[in-house]
Amino acid sequence: xxxxxxxxxxxxxxxxxxxxxxxxxxxxxxxxxxxxxxxxxxxxxxxxxxxxxxxxxxxxxxxxxxxxxxxxxxxxxxxxxxxxxxxxxxxxxxxxxxxxxxxxxxxxxxxxxxxxxxxxxxxxxxxxxxxxxxxxxxxxxxxxxxxxxxxxxxxxxxxxxxxxxxxxxxxxxxxxxxxxxxxxxxxxxxxxxxxxxxxxxxxxxxxxxxxxxxxxxxxxxxxxxxxxxxxxxxxxxxxxxxxxxxxxxxxxxxxxxxxxxx
Amino acid sequence: xxxxxxxxxxxxxxxxxxxxxxxxxxxxxxxxxxxxxxxxxxxxxxxxxxxxxxxxxxxxxxxxxxxxxxxxxxxxxxxxxxxxxxxxxxxxxxxxxxxxxxxxxxxxxxxxxxxxxxxxxxxxxxxxxxxxxxxxxxxxxxxxxxxxxxxxxxxxxxxxxxxxxxxxxxxxxxxxxxxxxxxxxxxxxxxxxxxxxxxxxxxxxxxxxxxxxxxxxxxxxxxxxxxxxxxxxxxxxxxxxxxxxxxxxxxxxxxxxxxxxxxxxxxxxxxxxxxxxxxxxxxxxxxxxxxxxxxxxxxxxxxxxxxxxxxxxxxxxxxxxxxxxxxxxxxxxxxxxxxxxxxxxxxxxxxxxxxxxxxxxxxxxxxxxxxxxxxxxxxxxxxxxxxxxxxxxxxxxxxxxxxxxxxxxxxxxxxxxxxxxxxxxxxxxxxxxxxxxxxxxxxxxxxxxxxxxxxxxxxxxxxxxxxxxxxxxxxxxxxxxxxxxxxxxxxxxxxxxxxxxxxxxxxxxxxxxxxxxxxxxxxxxxxxxxxxxxxxxxxxx
Numbered sequence: 116x117x118x119x120x121x122x123x124x125x126x127x128x129x130x131x132x133x134x135x136x137x138x139x140x141x142x143x144x145x146x147x148x149x150x151x152x153x154x155x156x157x158x159x160x161x162x163x164x165x166x167x168x169x170x171x172x173x174x175x176x177x178x179x180x181x182x183x184x185x186x187x188x189x190x191x192x193x194x195x196x197x198x199x200x201x202x203x204x205x206x207x208x209x210x211x212x213x214x215x216x217x218x219x220x221x222x223x224x225x226x227x228x229x230x231x232x233x234x235x236x237x238x239x240x241x242x243x244x245x246x247x248x249x250x251x252x253x254x255x256x257x258x259x260x261x262x263x264x265x266x267x268x269x270x271x272x273x274x275x276x277x278x279x280x281x282x283x284x285x286x287x288x289x290x291x292x293x294x295x296x297x298x299x300x301x302x303x304x305x306x307x308x309x310x311x312x313x314x315x316x317x318x319x320x321x322x323x324x325x326x327x328x329x330x331x332x333x334x335x336x337x338x339x340x341x342x343x344x345x346x347x348x349x350x351x352x353x354x355x356x357x358x359x360x361x362x363x364x365x366x367x368x369x370x371x372x373x374x375x376x377x
Numbered sequence: 378x379x380x381x382x383x384x385x386x387x388x389x390x391x392x393x394x395x396x397x398x399x400x401x402x403x404x405x406x407x408x409x410x411x412x413x414x415x416x417x418x419x420x421x422x423x424x425x426x427x428x429x430x431x432x433x434x435x436x437x438x439x440x441x442x443x444x445x446x447x448x449x450x451x452x453x454x455x456x457x458x459x460x461x462x463x464x465x466x467x468x469x470x471x472x473x474x475x476x477x478x479x480x481x482x483x484x485x486x487x488x489x490x491x492x493x494x495x496x497x498x499x500x501x502x503x504x505x506x507x508x509x510x511x512x513x514x515x516x517x518x519x520x521x522x523x524x525x526x527x528x529x530x531x532x533x534x535x536x537x538x539x540x541x542x543x544x545x546x547x548x549x550x551x552x553x554x555x556x557x558x559x560x561x562x563x564x565x566x567x568x569x570x571x572x573x574x575x576x577x578x579x580x581x582x583x584x585x586x587x588x589x590x591x592x593x594x595x596x597x598x599x600x601x602x603x604x605x606x607x608x609x610x611x612x613x614x615x616x617x618x619x620x621x622x623x624x625x626x627x628x629x630x631x632x633x634x635x636x637x638x639x640x641x642x643x644x645x646x647x648x649x650x651x652x653x654x655x656x657x658x659x660x661x662x663x664x665x666x667x668x669x670x671x672x673x674x675x676x677x678x679x680x681x682x683x684x685x686x687x688x689x690x691x692x693x694x695x696x697x698x699x700x701x702x703x704x705x706x707x708x709x710x711x712x713x714x715x716x717x718x719x720x721x722x723x724x725x726x727x728x729x730x731x732x733x734x735x736x737x738x739x740x741x742x743x744x745x746x747x748x749x750x751x752x753x754x755x756x757x758x759x760x761x762x763x764x765x766x767x768x769x770x771x772x773x774x775x776x777x778x779x780x781x782x783x784x785x786x787x788x789x790x791x792x793x794x795x796x797x798x799x800x801x802x803x804x805x806x807x808x809x810x811x812x813x814x815x816x817x818x819x820x821x822x823x824x825x826x827x828x829x830x831x832x833x834x835x836x837x838x839x840x841x842x843x844x845x846x847x848x849x850x851x852x853x854x855x856x857x858x859x860x861x862x863x864x865x866x867x868x869x870x871x872x873x874x875x876x877x878x879x880x881x882x883x884x885x886x887x888x889x890x891x892x893x894x895x896x897x898x899x900x901x902x903x904x905x906x907x908x909x910x911x912x913x914x915x916x917x918x
Contacts, residue, residue, distance in 0.1 A: 119874045121881050128875030136633065136885055139659065140892055147655030172650025172900060196910035198576040299418050300810045304817050309420070317420065321910070 191254040191348045193245045195322035200240045204277065211278025214271055217263060226282045231330040237284030242324040243276040246348075254348040285328045295368040297361065305360040310369050322350060331374035338366045379766075381448045381459050386767045387469055388445025389760060392438045393843060395476065399433035400839050402426045404832040407792075411829045412813040412822040420809035424489040427807070429480060431492030434749070436511055437476050439598040442756050443552070444468065444518040446601045447545045449763055450608075451522065453860045454541040455529045461521045468517035475510025478503050487915040491807070493591070494559075494567060496583040500914040502571035505563045512556050519553040522546045530878070537872040540621050541608040541862045547628040547879055548600030551593060551635055554886060558589025558639070570911045577908035581648030582901035588639035589894060592661075596635040598748055602755035603627070606675045606708065609762050611863035613704035616682025621865035623674040625876040627667040632882040634663040637893035644731045648907070649897050654728055656893055661726040668719065672712065679708070681866065703778040707758035710786035714750035717790075718743060721797060736807070739800025742793040749835075750789040754782060757842055764849045765857045772849040781841040788834030795824030795831070 121129055152158060152166040160166040169175070215226075218235075222228055226236030235243065249255040251264045251272070267275075293299065294311060301309035311317035314326040326334065340346035341358035349355055361369075406426050409417050417423065444465075451459045459465070481503065482488040488500030526546050530538065562583050569575045607624045611617055618624065640657035643649050683694025699705050721743045724730045734740065757778075764772045799821045804811070813822040875881050901907065 121874050121878070126875065128873055129881060132633070132875075132881060132885060136889060139663065140656070140889070143656045143659040144652070147659070148652040151655060152651070167652070170650050170652025170655075171896060172648065172653065174904065196576075197912065198910065293418065300416060300420075300812075302812070303808060303810060304812065304815050312420075320912070 186347075188347055189253040191245070191249050191350065192252055193248045195241055195245060195350060197241075197321040199321070200244075200273075200276070207274045207277040208281045209278075210271075211274035211276070211281075214267075214275050215278055218275075221259070226279050227285065231332045233324075233329055233333055234285065235279040236282035238279050238325050239319075239323075240273075240276040240280040241322050243279050244272050245322060246324075247272040247275060249348040255346060284325075295365075295372050297365040297369050298372050302360070302365070307357050307360060310373075314373070326373040327376045329373055331370045334370035334373055335366060338370065379452060379458075381452055381462060381465070382767050382769075384462065384465055384469065385445045385449045385763075388441045388448070389767070391469075391473060391476075392441035392445070393760070393846065395433045395441075396438045397839055397843055399430045399438070400836060402430040403434075404829075404836050406430065407829045407832040410809060410811055411825045413826060413829060416810050421486055421489055423809035424491065425483060425486050428489050428491050429483045432479055432483065432508070433476075435492050435594070436479075436508060437472070439601075439748075439752075439756075440511060440515050440552075441469075441472060442759075443548060443597065443601050444472070444515060446604070446759060446763075447518060447522055447549060449767075450541045450545045450604070451525045453766075454539040454545075454862060455525065457529070459521070460525055460528060464517050465521055468514040468521075471510045471514030471517070475507040475512075475514060477507070478510060479505075479507030482915075485915075489914055493587065494562070494583070496562075496567060496570075496578045496580045497909050497911045498914050499567060499570045499578065499911045502568060505568050505571055509560065509563060509568075512560060515556070516553060519549040522549040535871075537869040538877050539862070540618075540624055540865075540869075541604060543625055543877075543879075544600070544604045544607065544628045547632050547882070548597060548604070550879055550883055551600065551632055551886075552597040554883075554890070555590050555593035555597060555636060558586045559591075562586040576911055578911045579901065579908045581646065581907055582898070584643055584646055585640070585649060585894070585897050585901055588642045589636075589890070590639070591642050592639040593635040595744070595748065596631055596664075598752050600628075600631075601759060602711065602752045603631075603671060605755045605759050605762075606671060606711075607678075608862040609759065610675065610704050610708045611678040611682065612861055613762060614679065614682045614699050614702055616678055616685060616863075618863040618865040619674050619677035619681060621867070621869045622872075622876065623670055625872070627670045627674070629876065629879070629882040630663075630667040630670075632879065633885045633889065634660055634666070636886050637889040638664065638726075640893070640897065641726050641728075641731070644728055645735050648901060648904075651728075653893065653897050658726055658728050660889070660893065665719075668715075672715075675708070675712075678863070679705075701775065701779065703761050703775060703782060704758050706779055707754050707782050710782055711751045711754045711758075714746055714754070714786065714789060717794075718747035718751055722747065734800050736805055737800035738796045738804045738806050741806045742796030742800060745796070746789060746793040750786070750793065754785050754789075757782060757785065760842075760846060763860070764846060765855070766860050768849055768852075769854055769857065770849055770852040771855050772845070773852060774845050774848065777841060777845050781838050781845065784834050784838035784841065788831050788838055790831070791834060792828050792831030795827040799824050 120126060124130060148167045148170040149163060152170050153160065153163070158166075158169075160169065215222075221230050221232040222235050223230075226238075227234050246255060247264055247267065248269075250257055250260040251267060253261075264272075296302075297307070298310045299317065301307045301312070309317055310326070313320040313323035319325075337346060338358045338361065341349065341354045342361070344355060347355065358366075406423060408414050409423065448459060448465060479488075482501035483504060485501075488504035490498045490500045490504070522545060526538065526542060529542070530536075566578055566583050566586070570578050607618060607627075611619075638657050638661040640649055640653055641661050644654055679698065680694050682699075683697045686694075686697040686699070688694030688697030700709075721739070724734060725740065725743060761772060761778055800806075802818075802821055804818065804821050804825075811818060811821070811825075813819055813825075
């Protein structure tokens with residue numbers, strides 16, 4: 116007995132199944148790519164083809180006459196990604212050490228000081244580089260830092276970052292105690308991720324600074340500056356969004372915790 | 378003739394031991410994020426556990442059950458020794474080695490990326506390599522199913538392929554094709570990053586490729602369950618299968634409509650156009666066709682059994698059914714969960730309605746009710762039904778089996794109904810920590826505690842299940858009678874060629890995949906500047 120041919124126009128299973136699938140796809144296409152897009156109020160397609168392209172997910176190319184909205188203040192221009200600095204280079208560290216002589220007044224001879232300015236010893240390279248670049252571009256305002264970075268080249272800033280990252284951090288002397296809730300768990304209902312998820316304790320994200328052992332006054336001042344918008348060089352408003360919704364008690368707890376560790 | 382017994386047992390034991398362990402992790406997760414427990418403080422531990430739970434339950438357990446059951450069906454339905462037994466053992470070994478390779482980095486906190494991978498998160502390479510090994514092992518199974526069917530058809534030209542084999546091969550082809558999406562994502566996008574060869578990844582493309590796998594994989598999990606509905610239950614309750622042809626049409630249409638629908642998992646993803654989302658929504662709606670065909674055919678088959686047992690009248694046959702039979706009970710409970718889960722699924726597949734429950738606990742509730750509920754309860758029924766034929770020993774304890782199935786259904790409902798509810802209230806999924814002292818979510822505390830109780834009932838049920846099977850391993854030996862599948866009311870003498878092979882349906886499956894996925898994938902690949910830096914998981918400080 117020979118089996119009937121499936122792939123034949125005389126086989127009804129073949130014609131009905133393929134015809135049915137094709138008809139479903141066609142009707143779906145007409146509704147999803149033409150009728151629904153054109154029926155949307157507020158959409159202004161120049162043609163049916165425009166609607167199809169939009170429904171297919173093609174990117175809209177803005178015409179030159181369209182206004183692009185920009186912020187009313189200088190924004191950071193540093194593109195941060197985890198792999199932006201490869202391994203440390205001894206020459207770079209050496210050059211950084213020479214350049215760092217101008218920083219010692221506030222940041223200490225070995226990146227540590229009691230001046231309530233940030234401790235830089237062992238800080239992440241990306242964090243240092245980004246802040247220097249932002250001071251230079253004006254994205255982060257500081258009357259003290261602005262003149263000091265004005266003549267730094269990109270290579271100088273990379274060298275400084277390499278040098279400070281190379282210096283040893285303060286030895287961790289404090290007994291490990293549980294971090295306050297804002298540091299360890301955040302405040303999910305207000306969309307606040309744990310501080311520790313980016314700044315140490317739970318994890319680390321590229322661009323975020325190492326906060327442990329920083330002066331409490333400095334940490335609190337930065338959170339307040341983010342909350343008021345006076346500081347605005349954070350990428351995608353991440354820190355401003357967090358700081359705006361933190362309570363004064365949480366600001367205090369987080370600053371104290373990081374200042375006291377180690 | 379019956380030479381794959383140990384092979385099938387090996388598959389089932391690995392699957393069920395993994396299932397038991399992963400279930401405990403699931404209940405632990407429920408507990409630690411409920412108001413009953415103090416916050417563990419380290420979200421990483423929680424995500425580690427979620428990754429192990431999901432990886433085992435989604436990739437390892439159902440794949441091994443489908444493979445083992447497939448080998449069983451091959452020999453029992455074709456009534457001849459399976460070819461490729463050594464290859465089958467190789468497939469099993471790959472799955473076992475792959476599972477270990479994947480779970481070790483997860484246990485060490487090096488791959489807490491959840492089983493859905495979520496690039497740009499990237500974990501340890503051995504996690505992904507292990508999963509690839511599991512998939513390769515299962516592809517050996519796909520090839521063996523196909524080869525055995527091919528040989529049988531060559532030796533029996535023109536004869537109707539036994540329905541259990543037709544359905545099993547359909548399931549294997551579905552898996553073979555649906556696994557391709559995630560395989561492409563892992564091999565070409567994730568593993569190069571995990572090995573340090575690249576440091577950026579296109580997360581949008583990865584999500585589209587994963588959606589290729591993510592929905593049809595559910596139908597792959599469903600296949601053993603549907604095969605049991607059609608080929609085990611009617612026989613086990615003393616009835617007949619209402620229609621062999623309906624069964625074939627159901628499995629053929631599953632092949633066709635299971636694939637071109639996965640983008641409904643990416644409704645909120647900006648990189649896919651709204652037109653394709655709509656198209657996938659339309660095809661998702663078509664899944665109701667094989668589902669309702671099956672519900673109708675199985676209800677009709679059960680009615681036949683009820684009437685053969687003397688049931689009369691419009692509903693009298695229901696009372697006459699053998700409710701003390703675990704297969705009957707399992708089927709009924711499975712249908713209850715399938716009904717509720719399916720109804721919830723209609724919300725998920727609707728482009729606008731989905732927005733209200735997207736990324737909430739509703740979704741977790743939905744897929745647990747369908748997969749862990751309706752599907753897995755039939756895995757239990759399958760195991761109970763074929764265990765004596767695998768061990769050559771009696772499997773006693775019908776009362777225990779019934780209690781186990783009841784506990785599973787009740788536990789699953791107590792687990793998932795509150796999840797649906799808190800999802801509507803807006804409780805997000807995939808979060809490690811909830812502060813129930815906050816008045817905004819205080820109302821969610823009680824339903825969450827109910828879920829923990831539901832999970833505990835499931836743990837008891839699973840322990841009973843493993844106990845019954847273990848006892849079956851040491852019971853007195855007996856010579857089981859020849860295994861039989863359900864017989865149709867009208868056993869097929871001839872079958873249309875289109876329903877005696879899978880070529881037409883495979884062709885449609887691939888063609889519709891190309892139509893519905895071709896452009897979104899090509900567009901994502903062609904669009905420049907969409908790759909983002911990978912975030913390596915497990916690197917601290």
